Amino acid sequence: xxxxxxGITFNLISHQKLExxxxxxxxxxxxxxxxxxxxxxxxxxxxxTEQAQxxxxxxxxxxxDTFIGIEIGGYENExxxxxxxxxxxxxxxxxxxxxxxxxxRMVHKDHDMxxxxxxxxxxxx
Amino acid sequence: MGLLERFRESRFSKMMFKIFGKNHAxxxxxxxxxxxxxxxxxRILRDWTGDIMGSVSEVPHETRRAKWKNNxxxxxxGSSLTMDLVDTPGIxxxxxxxxxxxxxxMNKDDSRVRAKEATEGVIEAIRxxxxxxxxxxxxxxxxxxxxxxxxxxxxxxxxxxxxxLIAANxxxxxxxxxxxxxxxFPQHPVIPISALTxxxxxxxxxMMIKEFGKKRHKQRR
Ligand SMILES: Nc1nc2c(ncn2[C@@H]2O[C@H](COP(=O)(O)OP(=O)(O)OP(=O)(O)O)[C@@H](O)[C@H]2O)c(=O)[nH]1
Ligand SMILES: [Mg+2]
Numbered sequence: 001x002x003x004x005x006x007g008i009t010f011n012l013i014s015h016q017k018l019e020x021x022x023x024x025x026x027x028x029x030x031x032x033x034x035x036x037x038x039x040x041x042x043x044x045x046x047x048x049t050e051q052a053q054x055x056x057x058x059x060x061x062x063x064x065d066t067f068i069g070i071e072i073g074g075y076e077n078e079x080x081x082x083x084x085x086x087x088x089x090x091x092x093x094x095x096x097x098x099x100x101x102x103x104x105r106m107v108h109k110d111h112d113m114x115x116x117x118x119x120x121x122x123x124x125x
Numbered sequence: 126m127g128l129l130e131r132f133r134e135s136r137f138s139k140m141m142f143k144i145f146g147k148n149h150a151x152x153x154x155x156x157x158x159x160x161x162x163x164x165x166x167x168r169i170l171r172d173w174t175g176d177i178m179g180s181v182s183e184v185p186h187e188t189r190r191a192k193w194k195n196n197x198x199x200x201x202x203g204s205s206l207t208m209d210l211v212d213t214p215g216i217x218x219x220x221x222x223x224x225x226x227x228x229x230x231m232n233k234d235d236s237r238v239r240a241k242e243a244t245e246g247v248i249e250a251i252r253x254x255x256x257x258x259x260x261x262x263x264x265x266x267x268x269x270x271x272x273x274x275x276x277x278x279x280x281x282x283x284x285x286x287x288x289x290l291i292a293a294n295x296x297x298x299x300x301x302x303x304x305x306x307x308x309x310f311p312q313h314p315v316i317p318i319s320a321l322t323x324x325x326x327x328x329x330x331x332m333m334i335k336e337f338g339k340k341r342h343k344q345r346r
Contacts, residue, residue: 048280052251055218055277059244062220064237069219072273076280101219109271110309 015044045074045096156263158185158215165320186243214246
């Protein structure tokens with residue numbers, strides 16, 4: 001948990017950046033960034049399987065004094081038709097924000113808006 | 126071994142089982158911490174077997190190991206469902222031991238132990254997802270439904286084409302808003318209940334028989 005004198009880093013990650021990563025590389029990258037105290041906005045979010053794995057990895061990394069977990073919010077995947085599902089076409093995950101839980105708080109989320117706040121006094125000196 | 130047991134153990138019966146699908150579903154009770162999963166599990170058991178699943182508490186992460194009971198038969202007069210029921214630890218994306226101290230007055234050591242066990246419980250709950258045939262997703266109808274945990278659970282089941290029933294729990298509470306849950310997840314049945322008072326649980330049982338009794342071919346992850 002690094003405190004930045006300069007404030008809180010917000011990184012907007014294009015889908016191209018993560019596209020060539022495997023699922024586990026992607027999750028490793030995300031968790032490392034978040035543990036460093038950065039907030040990420042992913043242009044393309046994570047598949048349900050990746051989401052579950054991210055929660056699992058997060059639980060393993062929780063250390064009471066330095067890392068209490070993550071806050072994450074994204075839009076639901078677009079609907080995929082029956083045949084596409086049968087043939088294993090993955091749903092397209094959409095924009096997702098992920099940050100360390102000591103910094104980022106989800107205030108409200110609905111079908112078309114995600115509202116978050118930065119917890120005051122935690123990251124900015 | 127009696128004739129009947131011998132038949133049950135036979136390859137022939139196992140084959141027939143496969144062909145006709147199983148009328149025996151493994152159902153998981155899932156959701157974020159503190160929404161009333163164990164209260165609901167206890168009610169189901171009390172109503173159908175007289176048994177009890179586990180302890181309930183206002184402190185989140187009370188259930189930190191999955192618990193299950195096998196061969197629970199529920200019926201609604203016409204049809205029935207025999208299931209193995211799993212009560213899972215609440216799934217969360219963060220666990221802060223300070224919360225147990227500051228909000229529930231637990232001491233530091235107990236809080237740390239509880240938090241550590243809670244992280245393991247979350248992992249166990251997620252792993253169980255691979256092994257179940259359907260989910261009762263419990264939500265607290267007094268709270269915002271769009272949590273990542275709910276989205277992730279629903280996404281994983283949808284990807285494998287498995288049935289989900291949403292139990293909008295705690296509707297006995299004054300500020301409960303089951304309508305919000307219904308509009309949030311229009312693609313799945315939402316049944317308002319109170320696990321505490323038993324309100325509308327017959328309706329939930331009927332829906333469970335209907336949704337979980339269907340024969341489906343599940344896709345493994
Ligand atoms: N008002 C009201 N309270 C309820 C209801 N169901 C459960 N509760 C209360 O909610 C709290 C949590 O209940 P649990 O059954 O332990 O919740 P859980 O989902 O199993 O929680 P974890 O095991 O921590 O994940 C307890 O204080 C219950 O008494 C309900 O229908 N109405
Ligand atoms: Mg419980």
